[in-house]
Amino acid sequence: MELTINDITCTFAPGQTILEVATAHGIFIPTLCHLPNCTPTGACRICVVEVWGARTLVASCAAPATEGMIVGTETERVLRARKTILRLMLDSGNHDCLLCPAAGDCVLQSLAFRYGVGTGTFERPKPRHRPETGNPFIVRDFSKCILCGRCVQxxxxxxxxxxIDYGYRGAATKIVAGCDSTLAESDCVFCGECLQVCPVGALSIHDARGKARLCETRPVRTTCPYCGVGCQMD
Ligand code: FES
Known part of the structure; x- marks a missing residue:
């Protein structure tokens, strides 16, 4: 089966999403909430593309590819939408890269550079939730969370x-552990999976804060020291 992305003819198998087809053919589409092999949530909308004949922009991570589809990934309309989404995200919380432990290893930061957008377009809300620093492993800074939901998945x-899961509603939405308790009081086993997939600085390694930025560290393969099963992790 075939479709066209940015005037390039791409072959695909039934069941593939537009994002998967584009990625397989070396065409870049930015993502934030997309986690491979998990159910697409379409939460962030940064992956929107223009599909010929469709009235609205389409989230490519969730939209199935269909025969003969004509897709534009960087049209004027797409770029305008992406920049607005990035501005909204950047002003939704405390995205001060100079002081962030994820600086240099942050997807939101790299997309802001790529699309030439910064903070200050919208009024930044006051932080509603205090950071959680009470366990020795993971720091949760809710003011940097973009609610992409990758940690939940x-x-x-x-x-x-x-x-963990989404809790509360509207502007008060946050990722909660249990009934909004701390990670230590919840069913969390501190496996670190959430930490590895967080695309921003909302989750960081406790010991690394103030000592090293993520971009200055190097991942190594090791045995997880926590539950004794012996899982290998980065
Ligand atoms: Fe597609 Fe977030 S990556 S909606």
Missing amino acids: ACNEVQVNEA
């Missing part, structure tokens, strides 16, 4: 721990 679909 990593916990619930990849590790099947089901320790």
Whole structure:
């Protein structure tokens, strides 16, 4: 089966999404909430593309590819939407890269550079939730969370721990552990899966804060020291 992306003819198999087809053919589409092998949530909308004949922009991570489809990934309309989404995200919380432990290893930061957008377009809301620093492993800074939900999927679909989920509603929405307790009081086993998939600085390694930025560290393969099963992790 075939479709056209940016005037390039791409072959695909039934069941593939537009994003998967584009990626397989070396065409870049930015993503934030997309986690391979997990159910697409379409939460962030940064992956929107223009599909000829469709009235609205389409989230490519969730939209199935169909025969004869004509797709534009960097049209004027797409770029305008992407920049607005990035501006909204950057002003939704405390995205001060100079002081962020994820600086240099942050997808939101790299996309802001790529599309030439910064903070200050919208009024930044006051932080509603205090950072959680009370355990020795993971720091949760809710003011940097973009609610992409990758940590929730990593916990619930990849590790099947089901320790965290979305909580509250509207502007008060946050990722909660249990009934909004701390990670230490919840079913969290501190496997670190959530930490590895967080695309921003909302989750960081406790010991690394103030000592090293993620971009200054090097991942190594090691045995998880926590539960004794002996899983290998980065
Ligand atoms: Fe597609 Fe977030 S990556 S909606």
